[in-house]
Amino acid sequence: MRPSVSSFAAILAFLALALVMPRQSFAAEVQALRVWTGPDHTRAVFDVSGPLDYKVFTLESPNRLVLDMGDTSISKAFAAPAASGVLSGVRTGKLGERGVRVVFDLAEGVRPQSFLLPPADALGHRLVIDLHPLKAVVPAVRTVQQAVPATGRKVVVAIDAGHGGEDPGARGASGTWEKVITLAVARELKRQIDAEPGMEAVLIRDGDYFIALQQRYQKAREARADLFISVHADAFHKAAASGSSVYVLSTRGASNEAARWLAASENKSDLVGGVSLDDKDNTLAAVLLDLSQSATMQASDDVANHVLEAMKRLGKTHKPHVERANFVVLRSPDVPSMLVETAFISNPGEEKKLNDPAHRTRLAAAIVEGVRDYFSVQPPPGTWLASNAKPRARQHVVSRGETLSLIAQRHGVTLASLRSVNTIKGDVVRVGDRLTIPLAMGPG
Known part of the structure; x- marks a missing residue:
């Protein structure tokens, strides 16, 4: 039995409708992931096409961090970054019909902090996740020893x-x-x-x-x-x-x-x-x-x-x-x-x-x-420089808004001594003038 003319018309109408129907759209697209490792935490930054809803939680045995993003797709160009800091690997997958799940495999337990950033300069929307190790981390900047050696500290x-x-x-x-x-x-x-x-x-x-x-x-x-x-x-x-x-x-x-x-x-x-x-x-x-x-x-x-x-x-x-x-x-x-x-x-x-x-x-x-x-x-007290410094007259370069009396007050010298050392008769000083501060009246 041959299809009727009306059947052909229905099929053509369906095909035409399928061609003009928009593809499934999402609120945001995950475009890229960059990772930065510092001395005290690892930062993961997702480039996304716009604002999104997300949830972050951690799992143990093994240690993982899970990021769930609703009404979101992931770009075909997305590539997982190399291991860095506490991050040993990244896996992605679908979350239901309209979501994305990203799993961070971790070398140790972490305390996550996350926030969204709006576009700024050449950067678009971003989702930032900071991974702070649960165990103590060696400070990034060394604290110098408090004890002062006989020769003075540096x-x-x-x-x-x-x-x-x-x-x-x-x-x-x-x-x-x-x-x-x-x-x-x-x-x-x-x-x-x-x-x-x-x-x-x-x-x-x-x-x-x-x-x-x-x-x-x-x-x-x-x-x-x-x-x-x-x-x-x-x-x-x-x-x-x-x-x-x-x-x-x-x-x-x-x-x-x-x-x-x-x-x-x-x-x-x-x-x-x-x-x-x-x-x-x-x-x-x-x-x-x-x-x-x-x-x-x-x-x-x-x-x-x-x-x-x-x-x-x-x-x-x-x-x-x-x-x-x-x-x-x-x-x-x-x-x-x-x-x-x-x-x-x-x-x-x-x-x-x-x-x-x-x-x-x-x-x-x-x-x-x-x-x-x-x-x-002007060596700091208790330093090697202070114990080995030879007396030298301090210098002061005049900045905007400074007066001779204000300079004298700041350096703990009398106005008369400041005038005398610099052979100044009045009170006028210009920006950029280099003044000698009297040694005898100076601090330290």
Whole structure:
């Protein structure tokens, strides 16, 4: 029996409908997975096409972490990453009709933390899972011994390589990532500081992994650092921008951190400038913190000016004076801190220099020269440098907003002695002027 005309029409209608019907759509697609391993945790970052619903839980015997994502598909281009840190393998599969299950095989038990990130810069939606080992982890930054040997302890410089891991920083015209340059400069800077008599350096980051901004200066405090240097490579929308810069914390940033420090109970029991705040009332604690911050900011300003002057001898600086900004990494209340923008990575010529090991060696040498100059005249008490230092007049480079009377007050000298040593008749000083601080009236 032959099919009727109406049957053929029905079949054709069905085929036409099947062709125009949309394929099954999902709320999000898992596109890629990247893994970064740090000294204290492993970070897994999923690139996804949009927001999604997910659930994370752990299993034992063997140790696994399971990630379930609803109304989600997985890209055909998705590839499981190699084993790294506590992560020994990754498996994927379907979860019902409209979901994806990802299983992390683990080398040990973990405490997971997860969160979604919205698009930022060149990055799209991301699902981040941090895997913290349950067992104790050796700290990333070594704490120097508290006991002071007969010859005096070494001056400790904490070096922070900016960005890292999932945060690559700025990108140069030729594709160089800022995080790669900052780590290379930081390692060279450590090598040269370790070669200095009476000095040693610790690296806040010594690999390609992410560290939160507040954790960076906290690690410097844990290492009992005498100085914190954060290394960066600036970017600007105009490729012609060039030159190095040195930053210290703005007054606004210091005020914000002081308020946070006093409000946080875990901070009040800590040491700030050698004084515990946990047994002080709020008024006294605020006064003690203000004194500590004032001394720290003055020391930051002094060492930053020494470094900037040394970098001027290397080449062009972006500004002739130390700049101030509200950078989170500079907010330590009791560790002098500065941020060095080594160059503009967005400038093709400077990007090429930053990729040159010989230039990085000269760049690090200029920073070390400034640090050495500062500590030779203001060595921390109890250090080898303090016991071996020869009396030298301290220098102060005038910054914006400073007056002669304010400089005298900060250094603990009389206004008359400051005028006399520098043969100044009035009270007028200019930004960039280098003043000699009287030895007899100076602290220490």
